[in-house]
Amino acid sequence: ETGVTQSPTHLIKTRGQQVTLRCSSQSGHNTVSWYQQALGQGPQFIFQYYREEENGRGNFPPRFSGLQFPNYSSELNVNALELDDSALYLCASSLDYGYEQYFGPGTRLTVT
Amino acid sequence: GIQVEQSPPDLILQEGANSTLRCNFSDSVNNLQWFHQNPWGQLINLFYIPSGTKQNGRLSATTVATERYSLLYISSSQTTDSGVYFCAVERLGGSEKLVFGKGTKLTVNP
Numbered sequence: 001e002t003g004v005t006q007s008p009t010h011l012i013k014t015r016g017q018q019v020t021l022r023c024s025s026q027s028g029h030n031t032v033s034w035y036q037q038a039l040g041q042g043p044q045f046i047f048q049y050y051r052e053e054e055n056g057r058g059n060f061p062p063r064f065s066g067l068q069f070p071n072y073s074s075e076l077n078v079n080a081l082e083l084d085d086s087a088l089y090l091c092a093s094s095l096d097y098g099y100e101q102y103f104g105p106g107t108r109l110t111v112t
Numbered sequence: 113g114i115q116v117e118q119s120p121p122d123l124i125l126q127e128g129a130n131s132t133l134r135c136n137f138s139d140s141v142n143n144l145q146w147f148h149q150n151p152w153g154q155l156i157n158l159f160y161i162p163s164g165t166k167q168n169g170r171l172s173a174t175t176v177a178t179e180r181y182s183l184l185y186i187s188s189s190q191t192t193d194s195g196v197y198f199c200a201v202e203r204l205g206g207s208e209k210l211v212f213g214k215g216t217k218l219t220v221n222p
Contacts, residue, residue: 042212056207088153100160106153
């Protein structure tokens with residue numbers, strides 16, 4: 001059974017650019033959640049997708065957007081990057097919403 | 113939103129010692145998970161424990177849902193136990209899915 005995978009591993013972008021991060025959920029899981037973890041902090045919830053629909057959103061501006069595809073993989077898009085967007089972005093999948101979440105290895109984004 | 117407080121923030125142990133990490137939360141939850149974050153950032157699932165007691169080797173956890181706290185016990189600690197331990201909760205019907213505490217940084221010295 002393949003776990004949650006994320007790509008790319010690392011990414012460097014310039015302020016004002018746009019970025020797309022990708023996540024493949026664990027086999028059989030229909031729910032994907034995204035989190036942002038700044039250095040020295042706990043992860044913060046961005047949003048969750050359940051069966052291709054947004055199923056909850058944290059306190060992040062609209063320039064953070066997402067998609068879930070029919071195979072339940074997901075993308076996180078961030079527009080107009082700011083320096084404070086530099087963080088580890090974590091994706092998690094679960095069998096269904098409200099169930100145990102399993103995390104991928106993360107994408108480390110640096111904005112210069 | 114729901115508040116999650118972890119204590120202590122930092123813990124330094126000698127190898128072989130036992131420890132207890134605490135997680136307090138401010139509302140009823142339908143999901144509570146404990147994680148260990150390794151130095152590369154990977155969050156490793158330790159327990160899914162919205163209520164009751166579970167054990168896995170040297171680790172065990174207890175959640176008392178009615179009193180809104182959870183405890184993670186580490187016995188006979190090893191240097192490989194070092195890292196940050198997070199508690200995360202989800203409130204039934206809440207818009208935020210998994211609210212994390214600030215973590216407990218554990219250092220186990222040989």
